[in-house]
Amino acid sequence: MLFNSLTFVVFFVVVVTVYWSMRSWNARKNFLVTASYIFYGAWNPPFAALLFSTTAMDFWLGRQMARAKGHHSQRGWLVGSVCMNLSMLGFFKYGNFLLQNFQWLLARIGIIYQPPHLDILLPVGISFYTFHSLSYTLDIYRGVLKPTKSLRDFILAVSFFPQLVAGPIVRAGDFLPQLVRPSALRAGQFLWGLLLMTLGLFEKIVLADTMLSGSADRIFGYAGPLVALDSWLGVMAFAGQIFFDFAGYSTCAIGAALCLGFHLKDNFRFPYAAIGFSDFWRRWHISLSTFLRDYLYIPLGGNQVRPVRAATNLVIVMFLGGLWHGAAWTFVVWGLLHGSYLVIERVIRALFENKAWAGNLATRLLSGFATYAAVCVAWVFFRAPDFTVASRMLGGMFGGHAHGDAILSTREILQITLVTAGMILVHWTLRDSNIETAVMRLPRWIVAAAWALMACAIILTQGNSNAFIYFQF
Amino acid sequence: MPSSISNFKNKLRLPRLFFRKPSQLESIHGGPPLEYERPIPELPWRGLTVVVVILVSAATLVWELYVRSIGYGPTLNDTDDLWVQQRRAIKPESVVIVGDSRPLFDLDLDELQKGLGKRPVQLAIAGSCPFPVLEELANDQSFHGTIVCSVVPGMFFAPGGPLLETSEKALKRYKEQTLAQRASHHLGMWLEEHVAFTKQEDLTLDQLLKRLPIPNRPYAQVPPRFPPYFQTVDRERRTRMIESCANPEGELARRIQQIWLPLFTPPPPPTYVPKELFMANMGKAVEARFQNTAKAVEKLRARGGRIVFVHFPHSGQLKELEDRLNPRTRDWERLLKETGASGIYDEDFPELSGFDCPEWSHLSAGDSVEFSKRLVPHLRKALQM
Numbered sequence: 001m002l003f004n005s006l007t008f009v010v011f012f013v014v015v016v017t018v019y020w021s022m023r024s025w026n027a028r029k030n031f032l033v034t035a036s037y038i039f040y041g042a043w044n045p046p047f048a049a050l051l052f053s054t055t056a057m058d059f060w061l062g063r064q065m066a067r068a069k070g071h072h073s074q075r076g077w078l079v080g081s082v083c084m085n086l087s088m089l090g091f092f093k094y095g096n097f098l099l100q101n102f103q104w105l106l107a108r109i110g111i112i113y114q115p116p117h118l119d120i121l122l123p124v125g126i127s128f129y130t131f132h133s134l135s136y137t138l139d140i141y142r143g144v145l146k147p148t149k150s151l152r153d154f155i156l157a158v159s160f161f162p163q164l165v166a167g168p169i170v171r172a173g174d175f176l177p178q179l180v181r182p183s184a185l186r187a188g189q190f191l192w193g194l195l196l197m198t199l200g201l202f203e204k205i206v207l208a209d210t211m212l213s214g215s216a217d218r219i220f221g222y223a224g225p226l227v228a229l230d231s232w233l234g235v236m237a238f239a240g241q242i243f244f245d246f247a248g249y250s251t252c253a254i255g256a257a258l259c260l261g262f263h264l265k266d267n268f269r270f271p272y273a274a275i276g277f278s279d280f281w282r283r284w285h286i287s288l289s290t291f292l293r294d295y296l297y298i299p300l301g302g303n304q305v306r307p308v309r310a311a312t313n314l315v316i317v318m319f320l321g322g323l324w325h326g327a328a329w330t331f332v333v334w335g336l337l338h339g340s341y342l343v344i345e346r347v348i349r350a351l352f353e354n355k356a357w358a359g360n361l362a363t364r365l366l367s368g369f370a371t372y373a374a375v376c377v378a379w380v381f382f383r384a385p386d387f388t389v390a391s392r393m394l395g396g397m398f399g400g401h402a403h404g405d406a407i408l409s410t411r412e413i414l415q416i417t418l419v420t421a422g423m424i425l426v427h428w429t430l431r432d433s434n435i436e437t438a439v440m441r442l443p444r445w446i447v448a449a450a451w452a453l454m455a456c457a458i459i460l461t462q463g464n465s466n467a468f469i470y471f472q473f
Numbered sequence: 474m475p476s477s478i479s480n481f482k483n484k485l486r487l488p489r490l491f492f493r494k495p496s497q498l499e500s501i502h503g504g505p506p507l508e509y510e511r512p513i514p515e516l517p518w519r520g521l522t523v524v525v526v527i528l529v530s531a532a533t534l535v536w537e538l539y540v541r542s543i544g545y546g547p548t549l550n551d552t553d554d555l556w557v558q559q560r561r562a563i564k565p566e567s568v569v570i571v572g573d574s575r576p577l578f579d580l581d582l583d584e585l586q587k588g589l590g591k592r593p594v595q596l597a598i599a600g601s602c603p604f605p606v607l608e609e610l611a612n613d614q615s616f617h618g619t620i621v622c623s624v625v626p627g628m629f630f631a632p633g634g635p636l637l638e639t640s641e642k643a644l645k646r647y648k649e650q651t652l653a654q655r656a657s658h659h660l661g662m663w664l665e666e667h668v669a670f671t672k673q674e675d676l677t678l679d680q681l682l683k684r685l686p687i688p689n690r691p692y693a694q695v696p697p698r699f700p701p702y703f704q705t706v707d708r709e710r711r712t713r714m715i716e717s718c719a720n721p722e723g724e725l726a727r728r729i730q731q732i733w734l735p736l737f738t739p740p741p742p743p744t745y746v747p748k749e750l751f752m753a754n755m756g757k758a759v760e761a762r763f764q765n766t767a768k769a770v771e772k773l774r775a776r777g778g779r780i781v782f783v784h785f786p787h788s789g790q791l792k793e794l795e796d797r798l799n800p801r802t803r804d805w806e807r808l809l810k811e812t813g814a815s816g817i818y819d820e821d822f823p824e825l826s827g828f829d830c831p832e833w834s835h836l837s838a839g840d841s842v843e844f845s846k847r848l849v850p851h852l853r854k855a856l857q858m
Contacts, residue, residue: 007657010656043653191522192514224743410690410693411682411687459533461677461678461679462677
């Protein structure tokens with residue numbers, strides 16, 4: 001069920017009404033579990049069983065881990081949980097990819113092998129809910145979480161519908177404590193949640209789908225060489241599209257959760273105002289980057305190892321981060337590019353951090369611009385379906401097709417330019433703040449006008465229900 | 474010196490150092506207490522919401538009244554979901570209409586039902602090549618009914634591109650439609666039948682932006698425009714031209730006439746493929762379409778199914794353009810010959826060729842009823858009914 005669909009509007013109204021009309025906290029939680037499974041099952045009912053089995057398995061493994069005597073035994077249960085979750089992810093998401101690469105490897109040594117094409121349907125949001133569930137056993141192993149006694153509460157923590165299929169990746173440790181005591185219905189919280197949902201839908205439906213996606217699709221789908229202007233504009237359109245698409249989903253999820261009395265952390269913090277790549281990853285898909293930091297980078301040694309080892313760890317983490325997004329080598333290259341950026345940044349910081357000019361405004365602006373440009377270059381690999389398209393795009397961007405085609409209309413150029421400029425301006429204005437503070441500072445009539453304008457734009461756009469990009473991950 | 478693997482194991486143990494004893498509250502779940510609570514801006518939320526609701530309701534009402542005042546009325550959008558609903562309605566012995574927009578406008582389901590004894594299912598798709606739908610029906614082992622297939626040669630033999638993708642998109646939706654999408658479709662139909670501004674192909678923000686009179690830079694390859702709203706659609710996808718378009722000299726009809734011409738003109742070959750190679754590939758694709766159509770027809774017939782190809786009326790400069798680009802002998806005659814199927818070409822019969830299409834491509838709602846009535850005997854004959 002998409003947030004930008006009429007079904008969700010009806011579903012959400014019913015859920016909120018029934019939820020707040022219930023007095024018993026247990027009844028409310030039972031109801032939310034049912035609603036979340038309906039939300040998920042409306043996509044493909046059999047996969048709700050898969051979601052349940054993963055959750056139940058991790059619940060049991062967490063309990064076994066807590067009961068285990070001795071570190072070795074605990075680690076055994078953890079390995080069981082990690083293997084169970086990753087093998088399921090591996091089968092559904094990477095099955096065909098692994099087979100194709102195996103076939104390619106065999107062909108290199110002269111063995112012709114034709115693997116059967118597995119007709120596997122990817123369960124929507126599997127990458128997200130696997131991580132929701134996995135965080136539970138990992139945190140029990142780390143000793144920061146004791147297993148919950150309630151299977152129902154754990155099921156709700158994993159399947160809570162606002163964050164179930166496209167994040168943010170909410171850790172069980174962040175959500176389970178919110179199930180201890182019932183939250184009261186507060187008008188401010190509820191209505192702020194509705195405003196956030198409006199903002200999220202506006203980002204998705206109006207900015208991502210209406211203003212940018214058409215141009216990005218045309219540029220990446222064009223089979224011929226393109227001039228530099230069109231190539232860069234196409235990539236910038238995609239940079240904006242993916243931000244508004246994913247940040248829009250996260251904002252909707254946070255808003256929907258608030259309407260039900262739950263607090264989810266920010267998943268984006270004005271990433272296109274990042275100065276450097278470590279700053280970018282503190283602002284982009286924060287729930288994934290912190291997940292990888294806490295459960296992969298730090299266990300690998302984090303910053304407490306020699307610089308070369310730390311750099312290798314960074315690249316490993318970003319390689320896996322890239323692969324998490326999709327079963328394709330283009331995603332791997334995207335991850336490796338970001339890993340390389342992070343390593344280069346560390347070197348540059350070590351060389352120039354103490355220079356007097358390092359912190360001045362011009363350097364910061366230049367660094368911010370360079371970060372945005374480098375992130376755009378990496379987006380080429382994220383968006384391109386294969387390396388042929390990626391290399392054609394890069395060729396266009398860096399002047400390789402001086403006599404290439406110009407396919408964007410003036411209107412499309414204006415849309416991309418205006419939306420991108422507006423987005424970057426807002427990100428730089430709020431880079432050290434947050435949206436709540438910004439709203440507090442605005443005159444009330446502007447808040448009302450902006451809210452109404454966003455709602456009208458959504459109605460005018462008629463909410464064409466394009467799927468969110470991150471659903472495929 | 475420890476190996477990298479043993480080092481990795483050591484690092485895995487590190488986080489246990491962070492273990493701490495849980496508090497009383499935590500012991501229920503064991504997790505840390507709720508440390509994070511989102512800040513809520515302190516604003517007069519109730520008053521603010523009332524103002525927003527009033528503003529949005531007023532703006533929506535004004536927009537609805539405005540679009541009604543300029544001729545729009547509530548009608549369904551011909552979406553992939555509506556098509557899927559009809560596809561699901563097909564029974565093994567159904568009469569199914571496939572094709573482009575012409576049978577959508579020109580065939581009246583009531584008249585066909587009277588004449589053929591069965592209510593046809595409308596599966597034609599505007600702006601599409603019908604071959605993928607024809608092929609899908611031919612491959613559907615449960616179907617052994619009758620297909621009435623419209624042929625606009627420039628569309629039927631399209632080697633690829635948007636014409637083919639439109640049909641493929643509808644078929645993909647048919648195979649992958651989720652329960653949530655079905656529910657949204659039914660809710661959407663109710664809205665569209667009551668609200669005039671829900672015109673996805675005409676009054677969305679995207680479409681309104683496309684109408685801005687902004688001159689384009691030289692050589693920009695901008696896709697041609699599509700016609701504005703000029704038809705109503707019901708739940709069976711019966712499409713009727715609106716009255717204001719039925720006058721060939723009217724402003725709306727004349728505007729649409731000028732939109733058809735660039736739409737029906739094949740785009741120039743792409744600059745990045747040598748022209749000879751491009752033309753050779755196009756030729757191969759057209760040959761393949763003839764062969765694949767013959768195979769599809771053969772499959773259908775092998776199960777007892779029947780098919781008739783129909784060429785619908787069109788007029789004015791559009792007819793001249795189509796006749797020039799796709800001579801009858803080259804495409805139509807060969808299609809009938811290679812498939813061995815019956816065909817009805819409007820110009821062969823005076824009772825079918827006397828119609829004038831107001832916007833050059835489709836019949837008016839009134840004429841479509843008369844045309845369907847006159848077409849029935851020809852269909853019965855061609856299908857040996």
